[in-house]
Amino acid sequence: MRAISHLAVAITFVCTVCALPTTTNTTNPTLYVSHYDGHIYTLALDTVERSLTLAGSLKACGDMPSWLTYDSAGRTLYCVDESGFNASIGNGTLSSFIVSGNGTLSQTAKVTTLPGGVASVIYNDIDGRNYLAIAHYQGSAVSNFALPISDDSTALQTFEFTLPGPPTVPSRQDAAHPHETFIDPKGEYVLVSDLGSDRIRIFTIDKARGELSQCDAFAVKGGNGPRHGAWWTTGLDENTVLYISNELANTVSTYKVTYGDSCLVLEEDGEIVPYPKDIPSNATMAEVHVFDDKDVYVSLRNDQAFPPSDSIAFLQASTTDGSLALNNLTTSYGKTPRTFVVNKAGTLLAIGNEASSDVAIVERNPKTGALGSLVAQLQFGAQGTPGQEDGLSSVIWAE
Numbered sequence: 001m002r003a004i005s006h007l008a009v010a011i012t013f014v015c016t017v018c019a020l021p022t023t024t025n026t027t028n029p030t031l032y033v034s035h036y037d038g039h040i041y042t043l044a045l046d047t048v049e050r051s052l053t054l055a056g057s058l059k060a061c062g063d064m065p066s067w068l069t070y071d072s073a074g075r076t077l078y079c080v081d082e083s084g085f086n087a088s089i090g091n092g093t094l095s096s097f098i099v100s101g102n103g104t105l106s107q108t109a110k111v112t113t114l115p116g117g118v119a120s121v122i123y124n125d126i127d128g129r130n131y132l133a134i135a136h137y138q139g140s141a142v143s144n145f146a147l148p149i150s151d152d153s154t155a156l157q158t159f160e161f162t163l164p165g166p167p168t169v170p171s172r173q174d175a176a177h178p179h180e181t182f183i184d185p186k187g188e189y190v191l192v193s194d195l196g197s198d199r200i201r202i203f204t205i206d207k208a209r210g211e212l213s214q215c216d217a218f219a220v221k222g223g224n225g226p227r228h229g230a231w232w233t234t235g236l237d238e239n240t241v242l243y244i245s246n247e248l249a250n251t252v253s254t255y256k257v258t259y260g261d262s263c264l265v266l267e268e269d270g271e272i273v274p275y276p277k278d279i280p281s282n283a284t285m286a287e288v289h290v291f292d293d294k295d296v297y298v299s300l301r302n303d304q305a306f307p308p309s310d311s312i313a314f315l316q317a318s319t320t321d322g323s324l325a326l327n328n329l330t331t332s333y334g335k336t337p338r339t340f341v342v343n344k345a346g347t348l349l350a351i352g353n354e355a356s357s358d359v360a361i362v363e364r365n366p367k368t369g370a371l372g373s374l375v376a377q378l379q380f381g382a383q384g385t386p387g388q389e390d391g392l393s394s395v396i397w398a399e
């Protein structure tokens, strides 16, 4: 691919903190951020000094870097690109980067994909080989690649989806729009929350060959607009619950999960509006994450609960059946919290605010799950506009 040789030259890492921490240093963890301004940013957190600094930036991952997935064992970062999202012009891309001991990134490959990549997840086969499944929002599709990719890799499979019938919210549900690919707690299935068609799509993983095969899609309530998923489990098959954050309905749905003979079976088990009053009409829910099978967090873009900032809702999951109750809202320390992630130790939450283009690191009490004070915050990259695809797109801890 022509673009690669020129990219190889462009991979000069701008290093402002030249003693970059290793990715295993818990005092000084590294975070990576994708941004619709066409960059991947590297941030260095110092938990003692309570400072967050820009350690580097790399122009890579196409015109609209939208999502990062980190393979910690292979020290490889994957980035998908949402190009093709508007006017259906252009294709998305998938790029891979090796993370060196000091945290710098070196691009190893870039391939063209279907349009509009917005999320990806790694799954593996019985021999430990890895694969990546990508959700293509604008492409109305899911594709998968065998890892590692090289410049001439092509998709192993592609699945394109159409609307099953007239949509409930025509302005957003003009076509199938897969928004996330994620795996079940046992690593046997890839699930896809399809915002456009109000479906949870379920694929079994062929553990011998890494291929996916499609089960019947699960229809959710019309107009929900399922965006992201997260799991609660006590470790027993019969005690598994799936939460879905619904971008259009601004609810979190709970589904009881059964491991059937040939497929995962979902059963509706209620929903909650994670808000102490009527949710503001401008709000659009984004991510949902579960920690310790009891603490559930949801990001609420553009609710302006803490002007000029939006909020993160903290919910408690029942330890017996996973049902949800709202605790409270806390500030997201910026506008449009598209993305957030808890570190492995459960002590810090990194919030990525899309429109204000900042990352805020917030303390998390590992016992109660409550979010506490701000540890550090950094604004960098081009700021965006609420509702547009033009600011910070995803943040991850490299651990």
Ligand SMILES: *[C@@H]1O[C@H](CO)[C@@H](O)[C@H](O)[C@H]1NC(C)=O
Binding pocket: 015, 018, 019, 020, 100, 101, 102, 103, 104
């Ligand atoms: C980081 O590691 C890479 C690869 O080992 C090396 O090329 C680069 O010079 C190092 N950068 C710094 C700032 O130490």
Ligand SMILES: *[C@@H]1O[C@H](CO)[C@@H](O)[C@H](O)[C@H]1NC(C)=O
Binding pocket: 021, 025, 026, 027, 028
């Ligand atoms: C983590 O980084 C800090 C600052 O660079 C350093 O003092 C400390 O020794 C490192 N810890 C480990 C376990 O590498």
Ligand SMILES: *[C@@H]1O[C@H](CO)[C@@H](O)[C@H](O)[C@H]1NC(C)=O
Binding pocket: 036, 064, 086, 087, 089, 389, 390
């Ligand atoms: C698509 O949107 C991106 C980000 O908003 C913008 O940079 C790009 O110019 C747009 N492309 C087209 C063809 O409209």
Ligand SMILES: *[C@@H]1O[C@H](CO)[C@@H](O)[C@H](O)[C@H]1NC(C)=O
Binding pocket: 090, 091, 112, 113, 114, 115, 139
């Ligand atoms: C690029 O996008 C077009 C239009 O959606 C699609 O038909 C084609 O397969 C894509 N190319 C690749 C390599 O995925």
Ligand SMILES: *[C@@H]1O[C@H](CO)[C@@H](O)[C@H](O)[C@H]1NC(C)=O
Binding pocket: 280, 282, 304, 386
């Ligand atoms: C809702 O969003 C619109 C468009 O961005 C803005 O003009 C309006 O002030 C917002 N309303 C509230 C209550 O924030």
Ligand SMILES: *[C@@H]1O[C@H](CO)[C@@H](O)[C@H](O)[C@H]1NC(C)=O
Binding pocket: 314, 327, 328, 329, 330, 368, 370, 371
């Ligand atoms: C949120 O709720 C938790 C647990 O109930 C509590 O510990 C914390 O202080 C609350 N935070 C705020 C800002 O209300």
